[in-house]
Amino acid sequence: MKFSQLRSYCKDNRLPERHPAAAFRPFDLQFFAASDPDRTEEATPKRKSEARQKGQVSKSAELNSVVVLLAAFIFINTLGSWIYSELANYMKVCLAPAALSKNLSQTNAQQLFLEHLVFFLKVFLPLGLGAMVVGILVNFLQVGPMFTIEALKPKFSRINPISGMQRLLGIQGLVELAKSVIKLLIISYFAYSTIRDHLFSLLDVVAQSPLDTAVLIWTIIYQVALKICVFLLILAIFDYLYQRWEFNKSLRMTKKEVKDEYKQLEGNPQIKNKIRQRQRQIAARRMMQDVPKADVIITNPTHLAIAIRYDAAEMAAPVVVAKGEGFIAQKIKEIAKAHDVSVVENKPLAQTLYKTVEIGEAIPANLYKAVAEVLAFVYRLKRRFA
Numbered sequence: 442m443k444f445s446q447l448r449s450y451c452k453d454n455r456l457p458e459r460h461p462a463a464a465f466r467p468f469d470l471q472f473f474a475a476s477d478p479d480r481t482e483e484a485t486p487k488r489k490s491e492a493r494q495k496g497q498v499s500k501s502a503e504l505n506s507v508v509v510l511l512a513a514f515i516f517i518n519t520l521g522s523w524i525y526s527e528l529a530n531y532m533k534v535c536l537a538p539a540a541l542s543k544n545l546s547q548t549n550a551q552q553l554f555l556e557h558l559v560f561f562l563k564v565f566l567p568l569g570l571g572a573m574v575v576g577i578l579v580n581f582l583q584v585g586p587m588f589t590i591e592a593l594k595p596k597f598s599r600i601n602p603i604s605g606m607q608r609l610l611g612i613q614g615l616v617e618l619a620k621s622v623i624k625l626l627i628i629s630y631f632a633y634s635t636i637r638d639h640l641f642s643l644l645d646v647v648a649q650s651p652l653d654t655a656v657l658i659w660t661i662i663y664q665v666a667l668k669i670c671v672f673l674l675i676l677a678i679f680d681y682l683y684q685r686w687e688f689n690k691s692l693r694m695t696k697k698e699v700k701d702e703y704k705q706l707e708g709n710p711q712i713k714n715k716i717r718q719r720q721r722q723i724a725a726r727r728m729m730q731d732v733p734k735a736d737v738i739i740t741n742p743t744h745l746a747i748a749i750r751y752d753a754a755e756m757a758a759p760v761v762v763a764k765g766e767g768f769i770a771q772k773i774k775e776i777a778k779a780h781d782v783s784v785v786e787n788k789p790l791a792q793t794l795y796k797t798v799e800i801g802e803a804i805p806a807n808l809y810k811a812v813a814e815v816l817a818f819v820y821r822l823k824r825r826f827a
Contacts (some may be wrong), residue, residue, distance in 0.1 A: 482699050484692035487751065492692060498584045499688035501681035503673070505559040505579050511670035512575040516568050518663050527564050557655060613687070623674065632670040635661060645700040678795050725769065728800060730771055733780035737819045745772035747794045748777070749804070751816060758803040764795055783819045790815070 484492075493499070517524075534540060543549070636643075639661050646654045694702075732738075735748035737758075749764035750756075765773055777784055790811050798804055804812055 452770075480693035480695055482694045482696055484689065484694060485699065485702055487702060488692055488694060497688070499681075499685035500580075500583050501677055501684050504583065504677035504681050505576055507612040507670060507677045508579045509572050509576045511667075511674065513568065513572045514663060514666045514670065515573045518659075520567065521659070524564055527560075531560055616683070620676065620680070624673065627672055628669050631672065632665050635665045635668065724800075725765075728763040729772065729776060732776040733782065735762050735777070735782050737785040737815055738774060738777045738782055739791045739815060740770070740774065740786050741788055741791045742783055744770060745791045745795050746773040746774060746777075747791055747798075748782075749794075749812065749816075757802070758806075758809065759816065760803050761794060761798045761800055764798075764800060766795070783822060785815050785819065787811070787815060 491817055544554075639657070643661075646657065649657070731750070732748050735750045737749050739747045739749065745766050746764065746769075747761055749759050750762045751759040763773055774784055776782075790808070793808065794804065798808075
């Protein structure tokens, strides 16, 4: 069937038309798609804090395992002679004729159990505690102090086969596969080279004592373990850096997400503008209520108006109780006229007061003389009318 015939057949039978190449797609190619190209912005502190609360941190599990394994081998090698002497003495006591011929009872059995338990704890507990302390320390150095149960909650997405296929076929899966192959090859080489160097010593174990044979075998194992652990430690450090880079990349945000988060933290700009406008209106109303208390209104004469009040018993200097330009200046003059407050035109003084003195502030010392002259003029007018 030709493609044109297939298209007409789909239309006639109300079937969804598909491209011929779609028939050869066994799964969605979006699994191989790169990360969202729109996520170009670094994660904000709020985004990082939310991820941390969910237990999402940059961490390398391999670094923990390698350091703990290396510490365990070092502890065993350091305490090996002491452990050997303790075990030898323990075997001598346990295999002594007096111990083997001793009658067992319920009381004896409990006592023997406690003695053996205390012995094994004394011998092997330092190794376990040392490894545990090292593991906790390495984990703390990676993620810092953190306690959350979010990561322990069951998530069905973790057992989703589609998500698992995506992880296996993604970049992270390929990186893990490459790391595993490289580690296997190099570890095999370390084991082979170390055994090869001690091959002649291994051939002579027949003529050696069991203790010398055990020491030789442990020496080979310890050398192989040190080489492998050092190599894995180097890889784990690079893995930690990669996990940190991958984690920061996964937290990246789009520009829209950054803007939305900023709006949530700082508030909607439109709402903030309305709040500021409302605050200005309230301040203007309060300012207009103080205009009738003023002693004089100094004008520009049309564009500016500054209301000044002075009470020698309460104030050290005259105070600006209201000021404005344009429409507000006209309202100040109307209120002043309605309450018989004197209006004086002084263009230089009005401009200086409007630019340098805020509402509620006293006039500066360099303007004392000019304002005093205006107030004296107003007081003389009031006495004349009185």
